[in-house]
């Protein structure tokens with residue numbers, strides 16, 4: 001299988017989008033091989049009111065090579081923020 | 087016994103050496119707390135951080151690259167097992183673990199684990215699935231650090247638990263089929279027993295998909311008594327490593343010993359006493375295969 005590219009539109013879901021991924025988590029749950037990881041956004045550390053409780057989060061499709069191209073994440077995303085191609 | 091037992095076990099298994107549970111016997115308590123605080127404040131970003139200009143994003147593809155792939159693997163292994171001064175907590179340098187059966191987990195919790203013991207949300211299930219499940223048992227200096235971070239602390243259980251309670255939690259999780267594991271962070275300080283799921287567990291993901299030794303197989307391996315097996319298949323669903331398969335023509339299961347991590351959870355499903363764990367070194371073909 002060639003290389004799969006998975007992208008998330010952070011202007012929709014992420015620290016500057018209207019969706020806080022912690023409230024949705026649909027893509028995390030539907031993906032059988034668990035390709036996605038939810039994490040505090042790097043570079044926002046100084047902006048946190050409480051450094052122990054960061055509020056800016058996004059999702060990164062981290063294990064791209066494990067993707068089995070099922071498109072379940074694309075279908076599950078209520079905001080059509082995910083794109084999978086190869 | 088594995089290389090870490092030889093190095094940090096004082097003649098025993100590494101996780102049976104009481105010294106490894108005492109932060110102040112390893113470095114200053116303050117250094118340890120600083121490391122752990124920095125590590126856990128940033129834990130979900132561990133795979134996003136760059137090593138030599140590369141993050142773990144698409145690690146599978148990067149490892150396939152000629153030369154660069156080899157160098158990356160070498161660098162990643164060194165990072166995971168690092169005992170050097172100046173380890174980077176944001177990359178969780180020196181953080182790795184080993185699968186343990188319930189019996190060893192109980193032995194650790196009943197005396198070796200340093201109090202206070204906390205039961206908190208599993209970080210891996212949170213970052214990989216957005217699920218909060220309180221299955222992790224943390225001890226000593228790590229407990230003090232986690233207490234401050236609301237995302238890891240279940241609201242109904244913010245206080246330390248006693249040893250009996252910790253053992254009960256581990257036992258319940260093990261019977262559910264969760265894999266018991268014990269963790270250095272950073273090596274040789276031991277401060278956590280986890281009840282993992284695959285592919286949610288970050289350590290098992292690195293091990294199973296990229297062959298990085300972030301988690302070692304247990305000091306044990308499963309042994310099937312073929313005569314006792316009644317072919318009920320109950321054990322098959324328990325094994326998270328696909329090491330057990332049912333063979334209709336013989337009406338019994340077979341074991342893929344290469345896949346067996348020695349977690350022992352399949353035993354909970356067997357009513358016929360057909361599955362038991364034996365020390366890895368007693369199985370000639372798999373002695374030393376951690």
Ligand code: SF4
Pocket residue numbers: 006030031032033034035066067068069070071072073074084
């Ligand atoms: S296409 Fe399927 S396997 Fe690939 S990331 Fe989406 S849900 Fe996961």
Ligand code: SF4
Pocket residue numbers: 008013019020021022024025026027028059076077078079080081082
């Ligand atoms: S499914 Fe879409 S909106 Fe929901 S967390 Fe994933 S990327 Fe964000």
Ligand code: SF4
Pocket residue numbers: 208209210211221222280281282283286287288289
């Ligand atoms: S190592 Fe296991 S139990 Fe611990 S945080 Fe990860 S999956 Fe959860």
Ligand code: SF4
Pocket residue numbers: 307308324325326327328329330341345346347348349350351352353
């Ligand atoms: S076969 Fe091995 S890996 Fe599978 S559940 Fe049993 S002990 Fe664990």
Ligand code: SF4
Pocket residue numbers: 314315316317318319320321322338339355356357358359360361
């Ligand atoms: S649970 Fe026991 S009896 Fe049933 S298939 Fe497995 S080993 Fe055989």
